Structure formats: C-alpha cells, structure tokens
Amino acid sequence: MTDTTEASGDVTDTSEDVTDATDTTEPPQPRETVEVSVTLNGESVTQTVDAGTFLSSFLRRERYLTGTHRACESTTCGACTVLVDGDPVKSCNVLAAQVDGSDLTTVEGLADDDGSLHPVQRAFWDTHGLQCGFCTPGMVLSSIALLEETDDPSVDEIRTHLSGNVCRCTGYTKIIESVKRAAGATDD
C-alpha cells in the first residue's frame, strides 16, 4: 500500500503518484487532475479526479458511497474510517491520489451479495452497538481491522483500538460488547 498512515495526511511519499515519473530530469509539475486506479469493494475503478480530492470526497461524491461519513474533518472522530489494504485509515485527510493502486473497503462492501451481513455488522446490530448510526460505519470497519489482527481481543485492547473513533450515543459499552461478540462468532 501507499504510505498512508492513520491521521497523518502525509503526502511526502506519494509525489510519484501525482507527477509524471517517466522523465526524471525535469522537476515535478503540479497537475490539475490525477487518475486514480483502485480496487473498491472488489471492483476495479479507474477515475480522473481533481488532484486535491480527499479520499472521503472521492468515495462520497465520485462513487456515491455515502456510508463513509465526515464529522470533524480533522482525523479526530473516525466516522470516515475505511480500510486501505486492510488497514483502517481516516479518509477525510488522505488524498484520493495517495491510495492509487490500493485495495479499498468501505462499509458498503461488507455485506455479501445476497444481503447477509458481515459478522461484525451482525454483532453491532444484534448487540445494539449503534444508535444514531453516524459513527457506525467507521466503528465497524475499525473493528474488522482489529479482528483481522487479533482473534479474541481483550476489552482493553478493544478500548485502545477504538479510541480514535468517537461515538456520542452509546457510551461505548455495547460497541465493545459487539466486538467481543463478533470475535466469538468469528471463532465459530
């Protein structure tokens, strides 16, 4: 994946992605637009966007995937979390250009084609790990990333992992219980 770290918005390693890399003798020239090729929820997508387009805007405005929410636009709240090559990334401060070549998963890509829910989605719904639903996509994706790393995380591991995702409704208890329950379901 590109060197896209959560909360950094760091663009230093991506200059090749937004400039013409074939001619190394000329200084890089800024472009108005950039072509982005990604695997988005399992489908190959290639699209030309304004170079300054954030990943969250790319998903919401260009791909109509409005399940990626924006609430702080300062990488604090985590409502915009998506998976970039499996890692949770806050898409509000990452340029679409930075994820060129990546495998992206948004909340819309989790359920099976037949509509059956991902075990983590199922657990959040059944455990009531959601109320208004605004933080939910980010919480679900962040939890999936945790469970990819750790089969059966402890409560404290879950609390730490989710500390970059703010929820104003649930008080977190049922979110943490949802992750525990999903871990159990995954074991099955």
Add this chain to the structure above:
Amino acid sequence: MTESGQRVDPSSEQTDERDAHEAGTGEDTLVGDRVNSYDGRRFVTGHGEYVDDIESPDMLHACFARSDVASADILGVDTSAAAAHPGVELVWTHADVADHVDEPFGYMLDDEVVLADERVVYQGQEVAVVLAVSRQAAREAADLVEVEYDAREAVTSLDAALAEDGPVVHPDLDADPETDTDGNVAWSGRVVAGDHEDPLADADVVVEGTFETNKTTPAPLDTHGCVAEYNPGSGTLELTSSTQMPHLLSVEIAAVIEGLEQRDIVCRLPDVGGGFGIKLDPFPFEICAALLSMETERPVKHVLDRTEEFLAGRGRAPVRLDGKLGVTDDCDIVGIDVDMAQDTGAHAAYGVAVGYSAANCGQGPYRIPNQHWDTSVVYTNVMPTTAVRGFGDPQVTFMREQLVEMAAAELGVDAVDLRLQNAPRQDDMPMRSAAGHVWRNSDVVTCLERTREMANWDDHRDGGRTREGKLRGVGMGTIMKRGGNKSASGGDFDEAVVKMNREGDVTVLTAVASIGQGTETAITQLVADTLGVAVDRVDAVRGDTDATPEGLGVWADRGTIIGGSAAARAAEDLAETLSAVAGHLLDVDPETVELVDGRAQDATDPERFVAIPELANVAMLGNPETLGPEDERPERLRNGISLVGRGKYQSQEVEFVDPDTGRGNVAHSYTFGALAVVADVDPRTGDVDVVDVAICEDIGNAINPKLVEGQVQGAIVQGLGEALYEEYAYDEEGTLLNGSMIDYHLPTAEDVPLITNTDKLENPDPTTSHGQKGVGECPLVPVSAAVANAVADATDVRFHSLPLSPQHVLPELVDAGLREL
C-alpha cells in the same frame, strides 16, 4: 407466520433473537422484548441517508461568513470579492434578507436576527451567506467577505453581565419597554413554596456553597444542516432538516419568513445523527436556505462544518448557583434557598424554559417543604445556549446533591440514609410535591437502596487508597426528571395513524423524530404487540409534516410517553376493526377475538382463527361474497371497512407553571433514580478516573430493555465527559480557544469504564399506554454531582466547579496538601 411461537426469553436472547430476527419469524414482537433497532440494518450497512448525503444535479450550496469577533458594531460589509469568486451565485447580507423576514425572532424571546445587522453579539454569528455551485466554492467565497468592525467591550462573564453600568449585549431589547429584558437580564423568575421568605427557619444545620457549572456541547457527530427546495408552481417550501421537531419547525419557520404560512412548508427528516437538544431551535441556516431556494428556485443545501458547530451550534448553559440547604438534627430536610444565574450567551433560545424548569424541579426526589429559588437568564457575548439532554437538571443537581452530602457530613450520618429519610414513599403516591409536581407511582427508596448495594457504597465510603496509591471514594447523585412539558408549546400531544395493507403489512405514521434514541423501534413494538403481528411487518414513517399527523417532536423524554401512547391508541383503533371482521367471519363476539402471533383467533377456541394477511385482504376488498350483504353485517363493517387506525394522546396531567409562584406540575410524568460513582483521584497528576458507575432508575415498563440500556449507558458517558473533560474556554474578548474536536476532548472508549452495573424498576405510570416513563435524558442528570461527591469522599476536598479535569483538580490538591510527587 400464522403459527404461534414461543415468546423469546429476554434473558437468553442472543442466538434466538438473532435467528428470529433474521428469519422474520416474528417471535420478537412483544412489548418488553429486546428487539433490534428498527434502523440498525440500514446503519450497519452504510445505507442511512443523513442530510449531507442528499444530492441532486441542480443543487446549490450555502455557507455563512461568520463574525470573527464577539462584540462589535458593523461599519460595513464588502461582498465584492466573494461575489466575484468562481462558482458563486450570490452573496447576501442583512439588507438582502431584511424585507423577507420578521425580525427579531426566537423560540421563546425575540432576540435573534437571521444575519447580523448593525452589530455582532458573539464570535461565530452569521454575517453574510454565500450561495455557490459547490460547498467548497461557497466556503472559499465566505472567507473573502470583508467586514469592518468597530469593537465594543465584550461581556464574557456573569459578573460583567450583572455589573452596574457595564456594557449591554442587546441595548435595543433593554430599551424596549415591550420586552422583559433589563440590562443583560433576559428573564427572571422564582419558585416559592412553604415559608419561602425564611425557608431555613426550621433548620438546625445549614450547609451552603456557590457552585458553577461548565459550558459544553453535546456534539452530535452529524452536524446541523438542511436541504431547502422551493417549488414556485405550488408556492411550497420543502425543508429536509436535521431537526428534532419537524412539525414545530414548520410553525417556527413560517413565523419568521414573510409570505409563508405553515401550510406552505413541508418539513421532512433525513436520518439524524444525534441531537441531544441542540436541534430544536429554528436556526439561521434553515431560514437562509429557504430564502435562497425561493430566490433561485433551486434546491439549496446548507450543512455546517465542525468549526461552525463549535462556534454557533449551541450547547449547555453554564449556571452559577448560590445555594443553602437546611436540615434538622433529626435529618429532615426542611428548606432550600437558591439564587441561580444562567449564562445563556448571546440569545435566550430555550434558555427561559431551562431556567424555570431547573428551579421548578430543583428539589429533586426529596420532600422539601420550604423553598425559595430565584432564577435569572443572563445575556453574554458568547455562543447562545439552549436545550441540552437533562435540560437544567444536571446543573442544579450538581449543587443540590453536593449540599446533601455536605449536610450528611455535618450531621454525621450516612449520605444515602439522609436521602432515604427524605425521599417520597411509593405508598404516599399519587401526591403533590411542594413545587407542584404530581408524583404518581415511583419507588425511589428502592432505587437508592439498590444503588448503594450495587456500588459497594459501604465498602468504598469515607475514602481509601488503591494499590496504585490513588485516592478512592464513592459519591451519589439522584434523579427526579420530568418527561414531557407544555409551557413552551401550549400543550403536550401527539397524533398517530396506523394503517394496514391488504397483505397485512403495517405502517405507523408518527410525528416523532429519530435521532438515534430508538423511539421508532419502541413504537413498532407497541403497534405490533397490539395487532398481533411480527415487529418486522411494521414500518414507521416519521416526522413528515405532509404525511404524518401533528406532534411535537422529541425532547423532554416525551417520545415514548406521548408519541408511543398515541401510536398504541391508533393500533387499538385498527385492532377493533380487525376483531370486528374476524368476529364476523368466525361467527363469534368480536370481544372474544384476540390478535396474536399473526392470527385473529377465537380466544375460547384458538384453533378457530383467520390469518391476519387473509383477514386484511378480505377487509380491504370488502366484497359481499366473503362478508355477506352489507345490511347483514355489523355496523362497523358497513360503508367501507377502513384499515386505518387513528389515535391521539393529549396529556391532561401537565400544567402551565404559575408565573408568580413558579409552582405547577411542569411535566406529564417523572422518572426517579439514583446513581453512584466510584472514582480514583491520582494525587500526583490530579487525574480523576471513574472506575465504576452504578445506576437504578424507576423507568416504568421498559418497552425494549436493550434500547433502554443503550440510552442509559450513552447518557452516563455523555455526563462523564461533561464532568471530567469538557468546557468551552473563551478569552476576555469572547474568542473561543478550543473550538475543535482536537482541543475540546470528547470521551473515547479508552476514557470511560464499561457501564454494566445498571438496574431498573418497572413501576408503571398509570396514564401512559403501557406504563412507560421517560428514559433517555435521565441518567445524565446526576453524573457530575456524583463524580464531585466521589472526589470529595476520596480527598475531603469539595469541588464547586466543573469540569473536574486535572488543571482544576491538581491546584486544589496542592492547596489541601494532598499533592504527591
């Protein structure tokens, strides 16, 4: 669907419930079951539609230019650079809107303008509005609006606001004999009971203190926003707004915009990502979006960003309370005497109601015969405050519950015992409190006893040390929270319609809004239960002034009490029709027909039944071939069999408070409870770590225990954020210093304990459809008081102000000689 199933045991829910819900077998239909959230499937799959998700090709985007300063005269506004910015359609200032609006406006006091005119009264106030082809272009252009200010002295504290001859925030209102405004005092009132001139006369022990609460925002993740679309052909305005009160919003907007009547405005709800009170007022963004759409005849979206939300999204009023509590040597609380000043910021919004409600309910769950409360709502040059979860109760509870524990210490008695002695007895109910509340059926005594036990009060009390060397203590707070209110709206009512199609599917039309609290889920349960159908055959249409009958929205914990009772009545109306049809078909008395498990059956012989879908089809078609000739049918089955049920619930219990005494039954019902906090104080850093929270409330019959738990847990954690971290910080000029989620810390999963030590009593309210009482706001009310009492128990230091964050706690520990390095 027609086969009856075993009712799922709530205690063994999980797998059964999941399977049942997934399969749509309808076993989770009953009131009291742990049914999954109605909206949950859409939300976990990312298919909610919040206001910013709404897009159309011809949509324009609005953005405000906001004041950089808190208090200034406006000498001029130059919009030329903004208007020339690429993509900008138009830029408006006050002069452009003045002829189209009735100003000043406001929810309770007329003290607001849509765009600043001659002066700005807080940093973040709307000065100009830009309309552009994209949100980004509008934002960029808004930054190009040049405003020339002549600075005035800003009023940024209660002391400055109440000083003789100090600057006045609203000189026009002060000078206007038609308003109550006197200097910076927007409104003042009192609550008096018993010997109010000397309420402490009978006391042997008087404890007193001055307490100050913090200004906070409930910070719903989904910011305020709307889409306005005016149809010039019909002359109607469609306003889809992230609001808690669609019907009232149409009333409020019609009152401001010239030429629009309520009937010309259709208010609809998107999914609303949290409200917590601050989505009740009519806002300038809604008014401007409406006017801009009327001007351009195109849809206009106006969504605030997080910075705007912090500057102007409104929040909880800080209150200063000078309080005295009088107790006899025999531990009877005999009097309370309080002077409270509420810093409402630059506008009153719901502030007047917050003020009188706080004083009226200030006695809490105690019998206090002699009371004197003076309340003033005071203007300052900072962001307006308004309704926030708990209304004024958390502030006044912060004072009262500390005074109670101070009195217990003075008397040398246990603080829970003192509370128990003064709590009303369920046996004495129904009864009137001294301030006029009608308490019908609550057992606060058991709530107190259970909470003491759940928190291991007796073990933790009087402080101790943890193995890590922290100072540990336990403290309590109590709840006597009103549910419903009519003083602000003229009545407390909701209507509902429940309709069935020919296949037996049900739709309930309700005026309640969904802001995450789950009222719609409870309503679908009430309806399903009454009609004997599976809950997943019931859909809810919410808060749409075109489609749903009138109601007042969600605030004051009224949704399930009032809106739920209305929906239950509508379902009963339809159930009577279904029973009449089934009785006719089965040739039994409709009175003996029961609707259960998807069937209408003869209660005396359940093998004789009609499946609901079949029944609905027969009734909807209404043919003589199936029902017989019309003149041979029962009266109810002639002239068309309507599968539409209607219901209305109008509170006959709630009263307007008496303007002179402040007394009255301010709410429809009251929820009582107790909450205890165990807190560790780090003597090295001043950090307060809440390690356990125990709560027991009497919430009446729980319609959905799972959603109740969610509300309780969420409210407690919101309260912990306010108690431990959050405060608006302004400099002397009224400039906000921490207006971002980086600088204003909201609690995260790492900051708070799991909230699982929860219990409830279910003493039903006798007036509501299923005995339900209010739930959602209540658990927040006692949190800051309980935290302060726990810290006092741990340290012997009494904290009089919020939040209890290290920068405030550590200096006090130093002064008390408790600081350790």
